[in-house]
Amino acid sequence: MKRRTLLATGAGAAAAAALGLPAQAQDKLKVGFVYVGPIGDGGWTYQHDQGRLAVEAAYGDRVETIYQESVPEGADAERVLTQMALGGAGLIFTTSFGFMDPTINVAAKFPNVKFEHATGYKRADNVATYDARFYEGRAVIGHIAGRMTKTNKIGYIASFPIPEVIQGINSYFLHARKVNPAVELTVVWAYTWFDPAKEADAAKAMLEQGVDVIAQHTDSTAPLAEMAKTEGVIGFGQASDMAAFKPSPRVASIIDNWAPYYVKRVGAVLDGTWTSTHTWGGMPEGEVEIGEITEAVPEDVRAEAQGMIDAITAGTYHPFTGPITKQDGTPFLAEGEVATDEQLVSMNFYVEGITGDIPS
Amino acid sequence: MTAGAGWIALAIVVFASWKPWRVLLGAYLFGGIAVLQLNLQAAGVKVPVEVLSMSPYLITILVLVIISSDRSRAALNAPAALGRVFHASS
Numbered sequence: 001m002k003r004r005t006l007l008a009t010g011a012g013a014a015a016a017a018a019l020g021l022p023a024q025a026q027d028k029l030k031v032g033f034v035y036v037g038p039i040g041d042g043g044w045t046y047q048h049d050q051g052r053l054a055v056e057a058a059y060g061d062r063v064e065t066i067y068q069e070s071v072p073e074g075a076d077a078e079r080v081l082t083q084m085a086l087g088g089a090g091l092i093f094t095t096s097f098g099f100m101d102p103t104i105n106v107a108a109k110f111p112n113v114k115f116e117h118a119t120g121y122k123r124a125d126n127v128a129t130y131d132a133r134f135y136e137g138r139a140v141i142g143h144i145a146g147r148m149t150k151t152n153k154i155g156y157i158a159s160f161p162i163p164e165v166i167q168g169i170n171s172y173f174l175h176a177r178k179v180n181p182a183v184e185l186t187v188v189w190a191y192t193w194f195d196p197a198k199e200a201d202a203a204k205a206m207l208e209q210g211v212d213v214i215a216q217h218t219d220s221t222a223p224l225a226e227m228a229k230t231e232g233v234i235g236f237g238q239a240s241d242m243a244a245f246k247p248s249p250r251v252a253s254i255i256d257n258w259a260p261y262y263v264k265r266v267g268a269v270l271d272g273t274w275t276s277t278h279t280w281g282g283m284p285e286g287e288v289e290i291g292e293i294t295e296a297v298p299e300d301v302r303a304e305a306q307g308m309i310d311a312i313t314a315g316t317y318h319p320f321t322g323p324i325t326k327q328d329g330t331p332f333l334a335e336g337e338v339a340t341d342e343q344l345v346s347m348n349f350y351v352e353g354i355t356g357d358i359p360s
Numbered sequence: 361m362t363a364g365a366g367w368i369a370l371a372i373v374v375f376a377s378w379k380p381w382r383v384l385l386g387a388y389l390f391g392g393i394a395v396l397q398l399n400l401q402a403a404g405v406k407v408p409v410e411v412l413s414m415s416p417y418l419i420t421i422l423v424l425v426i427i428s429s430d431r432s433r434a435a436l437n438a439p440a441a442l443g444r445v446f447h448a449s450s
Binding site: 155186187188189190191198201202204205206208209211355356357359360 | 394395398399401402403404408409410413
């Protein structure tokens with residue numbers, strides 16, 4: 001393509017977007033996905049891409065999907081989003097917390113393009129948000145951790161100090177403590193979503209401190225690979241099943257299943273019923289699943305975990321049910337009280353029993 | 361892409377005074393600090409996580425200041441044409 005042609009095309013697309021005309025023919029919907037890591041992370045981004053493939057399988061010729069991997073959270077994301085919108089995308093999913101402001105900024109310039117931002121809280125007429133109740137899965141693996149640890153030291157590789165991560169830490173610890181009052185939690189902040197070398201180093205540092213059960217809030221399989229080197233240490237698949245590490249160190253996993261949501265939302269755009277909404281699905285909706293609990297876990301613990309999964313799925317148990325006290329000793333939830341979604345999305349404190357401070 | 365190690369890589373070159381074997385030494389030093397901060401977190405040391413996380417970068421600045429404080433020595437080791445405008449005629 002000659003440079004002049006390229007410029008003309010770009011200008012045309014920009015003009016079309018500015019005038020609110022669809023940049024592409026009406027018959028085929030172009031759906032864009034913006035990923036924070038590579039699809040090959042085997043975790044978070046891999047699962048979003050499985051959702052993208054489900055959209056293609058569901059609608060075939062009626063949609064075309066495009067994606068961009070390893071997009072940094074910041075100004076670069078705006079560039080990528082703008083390019084996708086100019087390229088004719090009618091619906092764009094941005095799949096990391098740090099894409100929140102870029103999504104809102106670009107969405108304001110393209111009122112006829114629909115955006116969906118994962119795990120954020122800012123919405124607009126053409127920006128919807130969606131999230132999964134990962135803390136439900138954390139409750140189950142926390143229970144397994146509390147029952148399985150021999151050193152009574154469990155660990156958590158944290159990414160960034162945002163409510164979603166803090167919910168996960170608290171839920172994991174609360175359910176470990178419930179079955180094992182002697183359990184202590186070590187948290188290491190990696191300040192990254194995806195950095196296999198650093199994630200593995202964080203796991204190693206905890207192992208050296210005698211931690212023998214590690215959960216992670218980062219996207220790669222590197223911590224499990226590190227755990228596999230030490231006998232008797234267990235961990236959990238994160239975001240994806242990470243089945244390659246079965247039956248141990250990966251004894252269970254939290255699986256994010258985005259496919260039903262993506263298929264539903266693309267369908268809504270196709271039949272013209274899309275509106276800006278907030279969706280926070282969990283186990284009842286099939287958005288959060290627990291992967292196979294392997295035979296490395298004793299049968300009674302497996303049965304207890306399954307019982308908890310069933311109760312959460314049926315809606316009879318909420319992982320944040322009082323009495324729960326904050327780290328500083330002030331009450332959070334009274335006996336039998338259940339946390340509201342507002343309390344969860346603004347969670348910025350550790351529960352009682354966790355040592356250390358949340359970085360600000 | 362470089363996971364925050366890009367500037368540290370440049371710093372190591374200066375630290376090593378442009379000598380390849382000393383780069384190895386520098387890589388151990390800076391890599392060690394990156395791992396050390398994770399170990400200190402895991403050990404529950406009473407230092408704010410923010411400070412621990414920035415420690416590799418603070419140490420980088422500190423080391424460069426010390427290295428460059430002796431101007432004549434720093435200049436002695438740097439490539440002679442570094443920072444000079446290149447003219448094919450001269």
